[in-house]
Amino acid sequence: MLKNKVLFISAISIVICSLIACTNLNKQDKFPTLEEECKLAGSISKQCEILNKEDFTLDDKQAALGFLYLFGANTVIVDYDKAYYWFEKSATAKNNEALDGLGMIYFAGLGKDKDFQKAEEYFLEANKYGSKDAKLNLAELYRVKDFGRSPDFEKAESWYLLGVQDNPSRAYEGLSKMYLDQENYEKAFSFSEKAAELGNPEAQYNLGVFFEQGVYVKKDKNQAEFWYEKAAKQGHLNAINNLNILRQK
Known part of the structure; x- marks a missing residue:
């Protein structure tokens, strides 16, 4: 009787181990390798373009593939699961983009x-x-009213100012939004102007709104049209819409 029990337990253990092995195998095989991604997509695909980047390390290629699936491109459909998978693989090598x-x-x-x-x-x-x-990204994280918490404008400002060295256009535009959130229109206008002059389309649109609505500055249809037009030329949809409405007045 004891012998039968031992055999029964052993059989269960084998089944459990097999299930675990199968699960791990499925987990590993859930997504294709870099080479398979290229083969499945075709030789002129973005996947093959990334695979064949000679100046990219393996983790660079994995991160690039992650962004390809995060945002999609041409015939590549957005796939957040694949994006996460490739980012995770690349992040093991401490790839900063991943x-x-x-x-x-x-x-x-x-x-x-x-x-x-x-x-x-x-x-x-x-x-x-x-x-x-x-x-x-940290500045934006601290600025937004999300995650069931209040914004931390002090931290946001600190990171925006640190980010000026890397991307002044985005940093100034972010600072303008932060000051708008606090209804400090003088500083919001000032930083919108800085970002707009660097070609930031969102800031250009915001300047258009300032001039059209007379927020902090006097209403000026010509200035509003000027800045809407600049943003519209970069494909800013709200600027295109506002520009059309403004020209009909």
Whole structure:
């Protein structure tokens, strides 16, 4: 009787081990390798273009593939699961772009639940390893009214100012939004102007709104049209709409 029990337990153990092995195998085989991605997509695909980048390390290619699936391109359909998978693989080598990509996924809730703490951790790690975007991503994270918490404008301002060295256009535009959130229209206008002069389409649109509505400055239809037109030429949809309405008045 004891012998039968031992045999029965052994049989269960074998089944359990087999199931675990199969699960792990499926987990590993869920997505194609870099080479398979290229083969499946075709020789002139973005996937093959990334694979054949001679100046890219393996983790660079993995991160690039992550962004390809995060945003999509041409015939490549957005796939957040694949994006996360490739970012995770690249992040094991401390690739700063992949770490930034994981932060973006948790910041925006792209295929994963929004998670402030995880987004913050990934952005901080990305910044530590030299990301050019992490400072401003952190600034945005602290500025937004999200995640069931109040904005931390002090931290946001600090990171925006640090980010000026990497991307002044985006940093100034972010600062203008932060001051708009605080209804400090003087500073909001000043930073919108700085970003607009650097060609930032969102800031150009915002300047158009300032002049059209007479916020902080006097109403000026010509100035509003000037800035809407600049943003519209860069494809800013709200600027295009506002410009058409303004010209009909």
